[in-house]
Amino acid sequence: MSNPVADAARKHPPPEGHVYTYGTAGFRTKADVLDSVLTRVGLIAALRSRKLGGRYVGVMITASHNPPQDNGVKLVEPMGDMLEESWEAISTEMANQTSPEAVSEYYQCVAEEQKIDLSKPANVIVARDTRASGARLLGCLVDGLKAAGAEYRDFGFLTTPQLHYMVRCFNTADTPDAYGVPTEAGYYEKFSAAFKKAMGSNKPNGGLTVDCANGVGGPKLNELIKYLHVTETGLEISVVNDNVVKPEALNVDCGADYVKTNQRAPPTSKTGPGDRCCSLDGDADRVVYYFKDDQNVFRLLDGDRIATLVASFFGDLVRTSGLADQIKIGVVQTAYANGAATDYVEKNLRLPVTCTPTGVKYLHHAAQKLDIGVYFEANGHGTAIFSHSTLNAIKNYKPKSPSEAENLEILRACIDLINQAVGDALSDFLLVEVVLAHKRWGPQEWLATYTDLPNRLLKVLVSDRTIFKTTDAERKLTSPEGVQGQIDKEVQKFRQGRSFARASGTEDAVRVYAEAATKAEAEDLARKVAEIVK
Ligand code: NG1
Ligand code: ZN
Incomplete structure (x- = not known):
């Protein structure tokens, strides 16, 4: 009898003795030992979609900020969240099955235990970053998806947050919670329109240089810029380190991780004192800001800074729109948050801080318990999310003055500007630009809010x-x-x-x-x- 699952597993055997773990960022390791994992992830993605009644799940092939020779893969839940924890364990177990027969048996066993009807449709959305190994690994993944009889759509190159966006759009299409149009153009249109609205009549003070880590964020940002219309918004963006033709340059001496870890600008940086710069990572889900001060000293404005800036802005907006007694804001951090940032949030902003283990899923879950949860890892990975009742309160509130009405409009635009599926470097830096423009702050004023502990x-x-x-x-x-x-x-x-x-x-x-x-x-x-x- 034919057994397509075993056949697919046979085509991509695992290297001997390698043990895989679905960690905080999915499976991630040297690209040349990942073929078998991708095929098995294809099987898991199909099972997960079927378990969820055929809703779309996502598969992203990326190793984010890691070196060019690495790669990885992670699964995305229908609303754009990270994979549910019990399925991390299932994925790990699947990845570590060695023989084709064992893979097929485990596939059947998961179906049985989870009461999954294998004849039902499975829908999977796939994308990858610009690593050289991506095309080969995509092939391995597709073999798994086909063996499991899944319908899949391959979006080619996307940033990780764009993939999360697509998944959420597909699953909410034709519902009152429709998230957006599930195309790349839909993504750019949604975020650029929200940016223009959130800016209002404010104009950014000077241009912004964005270092794209020579990753997928480069071409995607160049595309987004076309929708941002500099003549309308005044936001002049210079894109640097956007060379994806040379995959070996990915994350090398540039990008968010380089800047945060080394606490210095990429050596190629040519900006002058006071110029705003930011760096994305290899799959554009992290962003950190920085600039040179008058003394030419490098100054970092990391994820903690973005969280404090955003939280204080939302605090102001909620108050000035008349919603302060209905909506409470909180900040979620990890142990890596600078002690001075934690202090500033608690003592100056007077907002509660929750500390969770490392990994966005923990921060996300903690933020879900808040009306508005602002969560960022110090490395620039994060976003702000709004609870259902908060969204309703903001949607239905009847402003009592023109000034309340104006601020409410900005708050509403900010909700659209934030990729609520996951932290998104492109949407995050646009939000930072909005806040700075509203506050009429340059990087120096932002830095002056508190002093980081060394x-x-x-x-x-x-x-x-x-x-x-x-x-x-x-x-x-x-x-x-x-x-x-x-x-x-x-x-x-x-x-x-x-x-x-x-x-x-x-x-x-x-x-x-x-x-x-x-x-x-x-x-x-x-x-x-x-x-x-x-
Ligand atoms: P690990 O390797 O577990 O420290 C790193 C980052 C996390 C998170 C994940 C996923 C630090 C200290 N750790 O995790 O914050 O971003 O990668 O990319 O930055
Ligand atoms: Zn990343």
Whole structure:
């Protein structure tokens, strides 16, 4: 009897002895060991869609900010959320089946356990970033999708957030919650129209340079710019590092991760003092801002800064539109948020802060509990989301004065400007531009809101990172025994010291973060803690 699932698995056998894990960013590793994983992800995507009654699920092939020779794949739920946790485990188990027969058996077993009717339709939307390995991996994925009898649409190159957008659009089409037109043009039209409305009569102060990490964000931003009409909005954007013809240049000496980790501008940067710059990562779901001050010193405005800027703006808008007693705003951060940012939100903005483990899905879930949840990782990954009742309150509110009406219009436009499916670097930087224009702020005024505590992030190679277990939103180690005690002892010796260590979910390493009163102390504390975990 023919067995297309086993046949597909046979065509793409796994390398011997490799163990795969569906981590915080899906499967991610060297591209040359991913063929078998992609085929199996095709099978899982079909199962997941069938489990959800044939709703569209997404598959994105990307390794984000990681080096050009890496790649990865992640699944997207119908509303654009990250894959449900129990299915992460199913995906991991599927990826680690070795023989074709075992793959086919496991496929049947999931169908049975999950009560999935395999004869029902499955719908999958696929896209990839610009990595050289993407085309080959797409082929492997399609073999899995076809073997499972799924209908699929391949959107070619998209940013990760564009793929999330498409998935949400397809699933909400012809409903009152219709998210947008599920085409690339639909995406550009939606966000550019919202940007123009949110800007109102305000004009940006000077141009913006966007570093696209030589990734898929480059061509997509160039496309978006055509819809933004600089003559209308006054936003002059210069796009740099948008070379996708040379895939080996991806994320190399440029991009959001380079800027955040090295705390410096890409070496190719040619901007002058006070010029606003931002950097996207390789799949354009992260953005960080920066500029050179009058002394030519590099100044970073990272994800924490974007969160504080956006939260304070929404706070103002909610108040000035007359909705303050109906809508509460909160900020969600991870342990990597700068202590000064947390302090600023709690003490100056007087908003509650929730701390979650690393990984957007945790932040997203925490933000879903708030009326307006602003969540950003320090590395620039994030967005703001609005609860259903908040959206209704904003939609139905009858303004009591022309000024309330004007602010309400801006608030409504901001909701459309934010990609609520997932953090989106393109939509996020447009929102930042809106806020700066409304506040009539340059980067210097933004920076002046609070002073970051000096900090240092180190990557420590250990023989087995799985022994590092944490609690308290990853801020304390419970294993190996005794290590946390040693860290605490070290931290106490430093003024304004804070440090923690956790196993990375995307790389084979332990990350150590430290902050303290001075740069030298932060570096010293990070090194001491790194010695402890080594
Ligand atoms: P890991 O490798 O688990 O630290 C990194 C980032 C996360 C998140 C994921 C997914 C840091 C310290 N960690 O996770 O914030 O963005 O990658 O891309 O930046
Ligand atoms: Zn990314």
